[in-house]
Amino acid sequence: MPMSSPVVVGGSGGGGGMLLCSPTPGLSASTFNRISSPTLRLNFSTAFALNNQGRFLSKTHLNNGRRELRLVVGAAESTQSSSVATVTADKSLVPxxxxxxxxxSFGVIGLGVGVTLxxxxxxxYFNILPGSEWSALMLTYGFPLAIIGMALKYAELKPVPCLTYSDAQELREKYATPILKQVRSDVTRYRYGDEQHLDxxxxxxxxxxxxxxxxxRNAPTLxxxxxxxxxxxxxxxxLVFEAKALxxxxxxxxxxxxxSFFGPGITAEIVGGGQNLYEVRLISNTAS
Structure with a gap:
């Protein structure tokens, strides 16, 4: 297999130093010259070896001072990394x-206060703790509070998780319809007496x-x-629903x-999420 011709690179600065490179077949003179842009400096005095995919051994004889070789590496990787970082920053989640x-949860509060009283x-009352003169009052209020707390705890519907991206948070107040805002508010708080959210x-x-x-019994669950x-x-x-029977x-x-139900001013799209999950995308038609 024919070898590429040696590449001669003149040293910078004073003195007549010369760098002689004997590249392998995969590295041509034009390729070597392209990677010799001035960003990364390798200072050397007598000899060095560079090994990256293709290998070549370089030797130099220096007469006066040091010589500098400048190489460009990773330009594409740096650009790609910065682009990914920008996209990630724009799509960051809002805590x-x-x-x-x-x-x-008012059920937890009522039950906790009632049981404590x-x-x-x-x-x-049995003189185990101080304050016997207040025992009757604490028993009088503690019992109904505990009952109310247990009832609320039994009937409560926990809020669903809400993931908000920073760019969506900026648009919500101005472009989200009142119904979309109300839906978000209703499903992210405790509710009592409902079997499920958006019932x-x-x-x-x-x-x-x-x-x-x-x-x-086959109804989807938010x-x-x-x-x-x-x-x-x-x-x-x-809206992300789980529906095993649908x-x-x-x-x-x-x-x-x-x-129609969540309108006006919105467009609905349906997307399958896999694992019995289905997404209903309610898109505001208000232009941003």
Whole structure:
């Protein structure tokens, strides 16, 4: 196999130093010259070896001072990394660490306060704890509070997780419709007495027990919601349902009903998420 001709690179600075490179067949003179752009400097005095895919041994004899060889490496990788970092920054998740009473379970509060009053009241009544003069009052209020707390705890519906991207948060207040804002608020707080989130909406859309509808036991269950921005820059609220007894076609044939119920001013899209998960994308038609 023929070898490429040696590449001679003149040294910079004073003196008549010369670098003689004997490349392997995979490295031509033009390739070597392309990677010799001035960004990465390798200072050497007598000899060096470079090994990267193709191997070549380089020797130099220096008369005066040092010579510098400048190489460009990883330019494409650096550009790609910066692009990925920019996209990641734009799509960063917003932490949901804001305190709100809607995120507090009144069942837990009532049960906790009631049980505490009952426990201390009994202890004070039998002189195990101080404050016997207040024992009757603590027992009087502790018992109903504990009962109310247990009832609320039994009937409570926990909020679903909400993933919000930073770009969607910026568009929400200005471009999300009032109904989309209300949906987000309702499903991310504790509710009491409802069997599941969006129960009334799902009942009308899937027509439980009616002709052309589905049995109530097959009703989809809301698992989470997600706020994101579409490719054309519109605000989108994604409802992620789990439905083990339904198929994608059951959602697709009700796409117009989703748009009608959660409208006006929105477009509904249905996407299969796999593992019995289905996404209903409610896209605001308000242009950003």
């Amino acid at each position: 949901d660490d804001e305190f709100s009473l809607a995120k507090v 009952l426990s201390y009241g009994f202890g004070a 009334e909406a799902l009942k009308r859309i899937f027509q439980y027990g009616q002709g052309g509808g589905i049995p109530r 698992q989470m919601i997600r706020e994101e921005v579409t490719e054309d820059g519109k605000y989108c609220l994604v 198929e994608l076609s059951d959602f697709e044939q009700r796409q117009a009903k989703f748009a």
